[in-house]
Amino acid sequence: MDFGLSEDQREIQRTARELLAERARPERVREHAEAGRSDEALWRELRELGWPGIGVSERYGGQGLGQIELSILCEELGRSLAPVPFLPSALAATVIEQDGSDAQRERWLPGLASGETIGALGSSVDGVAELVIGGREASVFVLIHEDGAGRLLAAADADVSPVDTVDPTRSAARVSAGGAGEELGAGACSGLGRSLVSVSSELVGVCDRALQMTVEYVKDRKQFGVPVGSFQAVSHRCAQMLMDTERARSTAAYAAWAADSGSEQLAEAAAMAKATASDAGREVTASAIQAHGGIGFTWEADVHWLYKRAQIDAALLGGAKRHRARLAELLARQTALAPVEGAPAG
């Protein structure tokens, strides 16, 4: 068992972290969030580096790398909260590549891989997706119906109305398909599992940054003459934040590996990753605000951007409860198949 990243993967991680630490500084993120627009210059730069196509196969102009590499970028973008439509576009590309027909792939993947086209993915009920992240910029939508069937449509054919969410670091829209668009491949949506992993990885980045900011703050902030981080009520909260973050990290890593190794465990691993990361994202960022005290509740402290991103990501493609329900279904199915042995006497 080896959880370590390869040399190439670590290089991607290092490069991404350094670049975003420079180009997506908190003040810049805040500036774009307050103006309600994405960072065009940064997006151009990421396009030049080939980021949008990292997971798209080479035949469609991508880099042909795996979910592990895609997850690395998602985590770093989550850490920095960079105001770019990377995640929604990557989610759309993943599902089109995994579940689309050849014609659909040829039509959309080259543009998504180069970043010229922006895509977005949303969950829909009766053909309407109330909250599609990246929906304002997107020119192609993938809507996943409750039963798992996917629908693909160009923005021009959809009824798109912008929505302001609690998280202005990314745009959002309400998208109604009406009767427009076409079915996505067989409608099986095996790309959905991978998409859940990408969102989970972004949440890991959000958690990690929230923990790091909090630890720095409670070491520095003094009350009663000592750093507040020396009080166990505070330090044990931080320990819990690490627990939640590391649980989310290891389950997301497992799910990314399952995606790349063609494991049959992907459906279960992805549900587990999304449920774990959704809970972690909400708990850890809430704890970050609490441990910062009054300052954590202010606009200037920047902790709230993480809290807000975590809420959106936690809800995206289904929250923790929905994925636990999915897990329970899988467990019930396995239990029905497994022979009963050695159950303790009731």
Added chain:
Amino acid sequence: MDLTFSPSETAFRDELREWLAANRLQDAPNGAAGEDAHYAWRRDWQRRLYDAGWAAPAWPVEYGGRGATLSQSAIYFEELGRARVPLPANVLGLLLGGPTLMTWGTPEQKERYLPPILSAEEIWCQGFSEPDAGSDLAALKTRAVKRGHEWVVTGQKVWTSGAQYSKWCMLVARTDTEMPKHKGLTYFLMDMEQDGVQVRPLRQITGESEFNELFIEDALIPDENVVGGVGNGWKVALTTLMNERAGLGFALQIRLRQLLDDLIATAGRRGLLDDPLYADALAELHMRTESIRLLAWKGLSDVERYGQPGPEGSLVKWLWSDTNQRLTQLAVDIVGPQALTWGTSWSYEFLRARGNSIEGGTTEVLKNIVAERVLGLPRLKAG
């Protein structure tokens, strides 16, 4: 990243699995036969493991082990758990005492003590905790005074599992009262078979007695039974404590998995898997159990790759105890009132789990360790 076993790990696992399948253990003697009969059964089990070279695969070949890697050692404990066989009787000697001697012992000590640990001829126990020194271990007061070529020991120890069966006790005692508390401690091997050592069982909330109190009055320890030098006891004890959680976690993790599978099957039979509240709670337990497995393996992977554990090592025991407590509580809800009937396995598991967050480092202490050593938060100022 490769979350599969390597060919050598698979071969190791398969060899052990085959051996375990071919050497089915007789059923444990029932409760009425008493704890002594149960212990004799576990001792016999270790002898069979020993004869086949499976008592301590992690020990170096020169001391009678297989020189197993960390991963192989983890597989060993996973497989024992999966086969639902008990740990070897002399688990403290195998996991703690042996490795501590290998690090700190003299050649004579290694030659004298290691072989009977492995064969279960001599059982070991651990004399660290005291009534007034639990989490604050370095506050221990048991005194050892040098007299000629031997030490005279007086004091009290507590939570000593297996003391009534033990020949040797890993004893930490204060040899210098002038020094600050972490200094002035010495690590001894104390012969349990002497009048100066009295063992009294501690009855725990499950009704059984896994643990004991030791009353030590003018017990004698020859000078050659000092391990790691006089005044060096804290460092030697840390070696023991570091070994404590390493392998055991994998056996505990598999045991948790089996309990959860049993509980899910019970819930299924009672039609509760379709109840959203139970389904949610069981899925949450499944996620936690999987987290423990992943964190435990990730911790090992980090050690093998980078030579030191990541933050996971400190998290596994904390998460395990919390999860086992949640699981056994949910079991009471799922199984119903029968789970509270004295003597049933669920009532036992439910009561026993209460100790999990205390034994081997309380959850509060583990959180302190995470906060101070992993996150680098300022150390709590204490006396």
